[in-house]
Amino acid sequence: MALSRKEDFSDRDIQLAEWCKAMAHPARVAILRTLALKKECICGDLVIDLPLAQSTVSQHLKALKKAGLIQGEVDGPRSKYCVHQKNFEKFLKAFSDYGIRLSEKIEISSC
């Protein structure tokens, strides 16, 4: 944003927005999907899977890590990644916890 207004929002809204932003790119969704499926994965395999340069994949991994959705571990010359279970759980829970839920079957016919 031009003039950052982040400080004017609640920490909870900022946190949820950050998690969402981390998933706001198909490559990062694909990465998380892969990690959730395979439990863990080395960077190189992700590079092969994705239609992106190695440096770009690395950047996306960094973004997911910074948001706390994944964890990385160095394994010799390569890097293993996996989903950060605890934080990902918090992320999913946030939607309901924050009142953003599909409460009781209220049928809104007009809109």
Add this chain to the structure above:
Amino acid sequence: MALSRKEDFSDRDIQLAEWCKAMAHPARVAILRTLALKKECICGDLVIDLPLAQSTVSQHLKALKKAGLIQGEVDGPRSKYCVHQKNFEKFLKAFSDYGIRLSEKIEISSC
């Protein structure tokens, strides 16, 4: 992105990423939270709540609408908005449907 690579990803990944992108800003999280709570809300009330100019709020509403997470309805000179229940449900379900879930309690100690 510089050179759009969106077409190289699956429609499902693109859709989930788009929904996430719609929630990737505190203002839009706040809007959705408010709409979920109040069931519906007119634009002007959101403008009062948020620390943003009217035109900016309108822009955020447009983004949420474009992503399909909310619906708008004209009510005389004002606009009423509400959560798009069906799509929001799809959004939340996407996380589990797409395999991005916290499957069985696998304790990952190392990473």
Add this chain to the structure above:
DNA sequence: CTTGTTAATCGTAAATTTACGATATACGAT
């Protein structure tokens, strides 16, 4: 110690997002 492999970081260009004020539009009320 040199070489090859893997991944992170740097520098950078192009696209997109975010924010605002100004303007346009739509409608109710007078």
Add this chain to the structure above:
DNA sequence: ATCGTATATCGTAAATTTACGATTAACAAG
């Protein structure tokens, strides 16, 4: 018809994101 209110859209500047190639760093193998 005119005025006031509510909202959307336009134009635009600044910040951020995305992508890439090139470089650096870290490590294993020889």
